[in-house]
Amino acid sequence: MNFVVTGGAGFIGSHIVDALIDSGHRVHVVDNLTTGRRENVNPKAIFHLIDITGDQLGAVFEQAKPDMVIHHAAQIDVQTSMERPLLDAKVNILGTLALLEQCREHKVRKLIYASSAAVYGPPEYLGADEGHPLRPISFYGISKQTPEHYIEIFSHLFGIDYTILRYANVYGIRQDPKGEGGVVSVFVDQLLQGQQTVIFGDGEQTRDFIYVKDIVSANLAAVERGSKGIYNISWNKQTSVNNLLKLMSELCGKPFAPRYMPPRAGDIIHSRLDNTAAKEQLGWEPRVTLRSGLRETIEYYSRLYGSNSSCPPQ
Incomplete structure (x- = not known):
């Protein structure tokens, strides 16, 4: 099968590309390397x-002739969205719209879109399911929610299947x-x-942490399942930032000695997403525990940095 993966040089997208190629698919990667790495x-x-907001996207689709598109190209930093809302909207909203236009023109069978827990805003209940009200409190949350509506209407009008x-x-x-600045990294x-x-x-404040390998398996599951569905991809567990650190x-092997700074605008206090729908309808579930995922991440960066830090045996 032919795939276009936007943001395929980035953190999540590059792992998805690896998995698709390992499965024997032909993959075209679209990335402007703003945060991705060659x-x-x-x-x-x-x-x-x-x-994706430029005029070269059509030529890529002409060459790739994709059956499916997996869309991860985005401005993903909440604080950048608060400081530069026009940039945030251009990349996340107009970029997705440009991609949808190419999907329509080239008769792409399906789009898989990477959305975010930020669309929910402060939760009315934990864990928030897909029916939870959408009340984002950051421009980033708005710019991730808005493409969901475009995707649904494009699907209705032009027959493009999707999974969000x-x-x-x-x-x-x-x-x-x-660049991407997740708290773990x-x-x-x-x-x-x-x-x-x-x-x-x-x-x-608490977050629902999920390892990138589990994100990859959710995307692979969505290739054949989850037609016209929206799914939370999470562990459905809360961990405080203090306990994470x-x-x-x-x-x-380091002391716990943080410096506390004032909270940042646009950050919610608690987050936990219910993943029942993904388990039931995608046949997916998370498998990498927080401890195991953190150990693997730390060991990788220890080697990369040449650090003397090491993880004790499990």
């Missing part, structure tokens, strides 16, 4: 250094602490480089 791109993939995956807090290998970077870790707020400090 070295992340599988050498068997066909790489296109372009922006709303991710909890994803972490793992290849996440860039300076930031903590790993600070711990292994001997810097004091920084927590925004009191650290009692304590576990990471233990695995790194």
Whole structure:
């Protein structure tokens, strides 16, 4: 099968590309390398250094003739969205719309769209299921929610199948602490480089952490299942930022000694997503525990950084 993967040089997208190629598919990667890295791109993939909001996207679709598109190209930093809402909307909303136009024109069978827990905003209940009200409190949450509506209408009007995956807090290998800035990657970077870790707020805010390998398996499941569905991809477990850092400090052999800073605008206090629908309808479930995923991530970056830190045996 022919795939186009946008954001395929990035953290999550590059892992999906690897899995598709391992499964024997032909993959075209679209990425402008704003946050992605060329070295992340599988050498068997066909790489296109372009922006999804530019005028070269049509030529890629002409060449690729994709059966399916997996869309991960995005501006994903909440704080950037609050500071630069026009940029955020251009990439996340107009970029997705441009992609949908190509899907329509080239009769793509299905689109898999990476959405976010940020669309829910402060939860009315935990774990939030797919029927939870959508009340985002950041521009990022708005710019991830809006394409969902476009996708649904394009599907209705032009027959494009889709699956929308709303991710909890994803972490793992290849996440860039300076670019994408997930809390796990930031903590790993600070711990292994001997810097004091920084927590925004009191650290009692909770997140639902999911390892990148489980995100990949959800995307592979959505290739054949989940038609016209929206699914939370999560562990359905809460972990406080304080407890996260304590576990990471233990695995790194470092003391728990954070510096607390004021909370940031656009950040919610608690998050946990119910994943029942994904289990029942995609046949998917998470398999990598937080401890195992953190251990694998820390060991990878320890080797990368040449750090003396090590993880004790499990």
